[in-house]
Amino acid sequence: MARLPILRYPDPRLHSVARPVAGVDERVRRLVDDMLETMYASDGVGLAATQVDVHERVIVMDTSEQHDRPLVLINPEILKRSEEMAVNEEGCLSVPLIYDRVERPARVTVRALGRDGQPFELEAEGLTAVCVQHEMDHLMGKVFVEYLSLLKRDRIRTKMLKKTRDELRGK
Ligand code: GNR
Ligand code: NI
Numbered sequence: 001m002a003r004l005p006i007l008r009y010p011d012p013r014l015h016s017v018a019r020p021v022a023g024v025d026e027r028v029r030r031l032v033d034d035m036l037e038t039m040y041a042s043d044g045v046g047l048a049a050t051q052v053d054v055h056e057r058v059i060v061m062d063t064s065e066q067h068d069r070p071l072v073l074i075n076p077e078i079l080k081r082s083e084e085m086a087v088n089e090e091g092c093l094s095v096p097l098i099y100d101r102v103e104r105p106a107r108v109t110v111r112a113l114g115r116d117g118q119p120f121e122l123e124a125e126g127l128t129a130v131c132v133q134h135e136m137d138h139l140m141g142k143v144f145v146e147y148l149s150l151l152k153r154d155r156i157r158t159k160m161l162k163k164t165r166d167e168l169r170g171k
Contacts, residue, residue, distance in 0.1 A: 001037040004052040008164055009095045010157045015141040016055045018048075020075045024117035028058065032072050032115050035060045040067065044093045046131040048138030051094050059112075059135040063128045071122075073112035076136055079121070080109035088130045090144045096163070098156050102147045104133050 007014050021028055031054060039047040039060055049058040059073040086106035091099045107125045110132055114120055124132050134144055145153050 002034045003041050004034050004038045006038065006042065006047075006051050006093050007053055009092070009143055009145065009160050011094075013053055014050060014094060014138070014143055016050060017141045018050055018055045018057045018139040020057050021113075024074055024113055024115070028056075028074065029115060031056075031058060032060060032074075036062075036070050036072075039093075042093050045127065046135045047093065048135045050138040050141070057139050059132070059139070061128070061131050061135065063126075063131055072115040073110065073122075073132070073135075074114070074117075076110050076112035076132070076139075078108050078133075078136065079111050080107075081105035082107040086130075088127075090130065090134060092134070092144055094138075094143060095145055095156060095160065098145070098159070100145075100148055100152065102130075102134075102144055104130060108132060110136075 031049065035047050035049065035052060038052060045063050046059065046061040049056050057075045059076060061071040062069055082105045084106040085103050087101050087103045089099050090102045106129060108129050110122045110124060111119060145156050
């Protein structure tokens with residue numbers, strides 16, 4: 001396993017649209033394992049392949065309290081969205097230290113392939129529903145800050161560019 005570098009907003013590669021995985025083979029399983037290692041090492045509850053510059057429809061998540069229930073979604077599709085909406089505070093490993101409220105359907109039903117290539121369905125609510133929608137947005141090239149006002153997004157872009165510059169200078 002290996003930790004992979006995570007793209008930081010406003011990197012244009014975060015806006016690439018991922019293509020479906022053709023088959024769950026050894027290469028895809030290695031990607032999944034590296035993404036899980038990267039997610040756990042970064043204290044994230046989810047990670048989309050887009051964030052590690054792989055533009056294929058692969059997501060890893062773990063919203064369990066003990067961080068011991070990895071969830072792998074390959075070629076995920078949303079089958080159902082609740083009419084009820086919910087507002088939650090979101091963060092993103094690609095936009096470190098920024099948290100803001102986003103409104104989304106409260107519950108979703110998702111169909112995907114697991115790490116074993118077998119299809120399954122997930123009925124998600126709470127943080128799991130937030131996370132799966134946040135990750136599926138990444139696969140479509142969308143970052144959560146795009147739900148915020150242009151003013152906020154602009155401030156975030158400036159802050160992220162400065163943070164990256166400071167880190168490169170060793171500050
Ligand atoms: O670790 C993460 N936490 C989180 C919190 C609230 C809503 C969404 C998320 S996903 C995020 C990891 C990440 O950036 N996934 O793309
Ligand atoms: Ni994210």
